[in-house]
Amino acid sequence: MSQQVTNELEVDEYTLGLVGPEQEWAGTVADGGTVRTHTPPACWGPMITPDFRGGHEVTKPIRVDGAEVGDAIAIHINSIEMTSVxxxxxxxxxxxxxxxxxxxxxxxxxxxxxxxxxxxxxxxxxxxxxxxxxxxxxxxxxxxxxxxxxxxxxxxxxxxxxxxxxxxxxxxxxxxxxxxxxxxxxxxxxxxxxxxxxxxxxLRPFIGNIGTTPPIELPDSHNAGDFGQFLIGADHEWGLEDETALAQRTDGHMDINAVREGAVLICPVKVDGGGIYVGDMHANQGDGELALHTTDVSGHTEFDVEVVKDLDIDGPILLPNQADLPHIAQPYSDADVAAGEALGEQYGVDVETDMGPIQVVGSGATVNDATDNAFDRAGTLLDMSEGEVRTRCTFTGGVEIGRLPGVVQLNMLAPMDRLEERGLAHLVRDQYDL
Incomplete structure (x- = not known):
């Protein structure tokens, strides 16, 4: 049954701890439209409530008009407002x-x-x-x-x-x-x-679980490669056979503290309409979420959506606020470019100056597994060997830990011509005023 398409959508209804194609849609928003959500705390509240099927309480999924399997959806986070005291x-x-x-x-x-x-x-x-x-x-x-x-x-x-x-x-x-x-x-x-x-x-509020609907039903807290390990071989309704089955996840549960106001999160579309869901707002969190939990709060989030056709990514890509980028992953300044071109002239090398920051999210059973997953995703995205990805990330980026045991952000200054080919260049240029 088709839903009415609206340019602005308010969402204040939630699932009972699950994400997947069986969940009822919250509504349909136009490509380029705006969504406002009112979300309850996640983690601790659902964890202590016995009738929940997952560890979070996230919104019902939001359909984005025109988003088809193989596309991606860019979520432009306009504002995050905590309401808990x-x-x-x-x-x-x-x-x-x-x-x-x-x-x-x-x-x-x-x-x-x-x-x-x-x-x-x-x-x-x-x-x-x-x-x-x-x-x-x-x-x-x-x-x-x-x-x-x-x-x-x-x-x-x-x-x-x-x-x-x-x-x-x-x-x-x-x-x-x-x-x-x-x-x-x-x-x-x-x-x-x-x-x-x-x-x-x-305090620095952010969203810990935001993304798109996986093609299989999963507990919302387990839509990631680390917590998802608990599903492999489990004898309950949402048990999975192996890592191949878990690969259908969309890594919405990231707990990356840079997913905050001003960031752009690019998510894979694995069911028609995308099925964006939002939850798990936190008041603050240090990298790694070392206690496994942090300050869960209620709050309002507003974001704009944009369909990126045929991107065909396996997991999220994050364009954080520039202030959240590591020093060596910052966009080149005019002084950097001038100094680099002088070196290039001295040594007879053409200088790559048209570069932009990206963060490829990876997840897995451990931080090392998550980093390997991010290497694979970055290599596929940018048509690079693992050796080139590792070297570029060492020289122009690095890896940051979103959550232990296994969610990371792989930072890199990526060639803009590769991003242009994938339809991402405009998002990177707009985010970093390039």
Missing amino acids: ATSTGSMKEREGAFGSDPFVDHKCPECGEPWPESVVEGTGEDAIRCAECGANASAFGFEYGITTVFDHENEVGLTVDQEAAHELAENARENMALPENCRQHPILLYEPSEMPGTLGH
Whole structure:
């Protein structure tokens, strides 16, 4: 059934932890149109809510008019606005008996055995999430080490609080986390962790899970090469046979902190319409997300969409803000070009000055596997041998870690003629004013 195409689309409905072609469309936006989303926190809230099938709560997929399999969609992130006034996070521990093979996916009540049980909240603390059927503590996760953080009015800094303040925030957890009307998670503030009080942190909000729909149904938190490893050989409904099956992912779950306001994210189209989904807004995160989780918040995101025909990429390409590029991956300045041309004249070498920064995202079981995946993707994109990719990235870029154990950004100054051939040159020139 065809959907009405609109130039502006508001999305505030979410899946129950899954992404894939079986999910109901949120609507259809025109090529060149604008999407505004209102998203709840991901990670901790869905993780402690037993009826979720994945570790996030992302939007229903958005169809982009004219996007066909083999194309790509450029997502131009115009704005990101946090609305939560506080959140809780930290490193996790799993609760024995509350899941089958995967604590993010196949939840069950540890006492009555009900799969993905409905749950109710009774009080606050780590035993507050109760099975609606038998009353047992039904959440699959607790904190190994946890903090509760409040944000200043300008969302510039966060401050970790003590037990008394954490408890007060927990008593009005939904309001303090500003959960959207249609979200179905329990707020993680209920757990009221309070270790490390008095620590101040810089904020820089970004989107941790944003991308396009894979051609198979996946838990939303596992649409990546590292978390996706948990699906290989799993005996639940979303188990995969091998790495070949996992290759159908679209790597929407990146946790790359440069996917923020002003960035351009170019995503593969693996189902007609693309099926963009958005979620997992974070207030801040250091490279690598070393605790495996960070400051999940509710918020609004606005972005424009642009179809790139016949790009046929396997995973995302990121054009971050120039300030987020490593020093040696920065666009050449006029002084750089002048100095380079002088060297070229001295040594009789034609100088490549028409170059542009790109970041190719890779994922895998480990950081090394993710980097190999990025090498393969960059080589295919730019028609380069692995040796040339490795050398260019060493001389004009590098690798950054989005998330441990295995999401990376491979930086490179790429020849603009290669980008022109792939239909990407205009995006790079516009992003970096080249």
